[in-house]
Amino acid sequence: MSTIVDLPTETPEQGSSASHQGENTSAPETSLREATQTWIREAILSGRYQGGEKLIERELSEMTGASRSVLREALSHLEARGLIVRQSFRGYTVAKLSTRSIFEIFELRASVETLAAELFAERASDQEVEDIGIAFEAIEAGIHANDLKKIRTAKDQFFGVLFAGCRNSEIRRALENVIDRISYLRSQLMSDPRRRQDSLVEMRLLAEALQDRNRVEARAASLAHLESARDALVNQLSVAANTKVAKAITKVPRKS
Amino acid sequence: MSTIVDLPTETPEQGSSASHQGENTSAPETSLREATQTWIREAILSGRYQGGEKLIERELSEMTGASRSVLREALSHLEARGLIVRQSFRGYTVAKLSTRSIFEIFELRASVETLAAELFAERASDQEVEDIGIAFEAIEAGIHANDLKKIRTAKDQFFGVLFAGCRNSEIRRALENVIDRISYLRSQLMSDPRRRQDSLVEMRLLAEALQDRNRVEARAASLAHLESARDALVNQLSVAANTKVAKAITKVPRKS
């Protein structure tokens, strides 16, 4: 059952740089289009625009300062990533997450993210193994400090190192897309102190397995964390069925 | 180790239609942008534009009849899907596949596509099980008739049914993207009669397992097929290292 093989190492710079170029390589922010895109993405991920909400071009244009040409390119890009959807002559709306979508996403993640964990254990550099430890400690510190923003940053860091260490930019790309779609829910989840504590325990197991380069344990810990996060998310949704977040997730438009 | 659970069935029309809307739902081809996008995509997949080749806007504009606004939206969309890459002030080029990328893609597919096969065995409707059989017979007929185009169409059909039957549009989305990227290589592969024969045998095993709804066998057959296809592809590349296809795959630009 070995799906893990040694990948060829030739032309590594070409393979990976070409693959995730144009993604969120936060560094240079070359074109206006990319900046606009990032702005909109951040606005959605931070919850400024809720699921199902309409994105009005004039409004975005004013806020970002970009012209409509640029704006529409950015929107088209985000549509391809699944973050927003377009209907003919009705413009773009923020993609809605049905409960079903959440299950689907976690089903995919359960397959791919566990693979990523295994691959990290196998392929990560010593530096990356060290970085995983550092990132985990940052998460821990954030939780103790009760600092939501810090937690989120540290988690992004953690998964960033994880995906880099697995040496497969296709996995990174596939996961980035689905994680984007649910990431504005993550902060909702993390606001529950008990869930935070559970999450910390699960992630410690994962971090330790990764640092030990223990493939089997890493997969198991990753899967456990995912299932736990999924269940917590679905639970919270069914409990808080009246909050605006829940409405943004579960409801279908009435007059479509 | 059960990553397979029963997905909730609520709001199925919303969940799925919203999820893969705006993809290649070949039916209505509403907007000009989508048509343009499809045109470019087809041009790349059919090999009309080779990997690394530059896409000149004026040229595409003339060929598709679309204005630059529309064209650029389409290009932006395709960039997000990874089919083309953009460099500042140097326009778009068709994404190149390094050997490494191919390994990465197959590594991802080995994880996700086998899951899709399992899920199909579990969840597909009786109609879909039947359709899988029909699609397979079409592939068989195509191979016997030695009709490359027919083979390709039938295979698309087969995987279309497979992805639909697994009831997870996220999986479909993730796989569509990576399969797009290597699909212009598939015809190269299929031109080798021996590989065609091998492929047929592997796919028969897969089709039979799917029709028997045998999860374990389905996964095994899917994995076997993938590894076989990957190896054949890599083999062919190293053999025919001087063909234009190989050049499009392996070489890095000299003056970048």
Added chain:
DNA sequence: TCTCCATTTTTTGTATACAAAATGAAGAAC
């Protein structure tokens, strides 16, 4: 007060125009 229809306004779809950057070519200096 409610409902239906016509008109106005907003918003999207498409096309064109102008500016900036990069590429390529011709000519001058060596």
Added chain:
DNA sequence: GTTCTTCATTTTGTATACAAAAAATGGAGA
């Protein structure tokens, strides 16, 4: 003959304009 510089052309980046479709508004009739 070669190389460097300068200029013209091409191509991309950005902004604006116009047309078509949908949504919002408001008034007339019941």
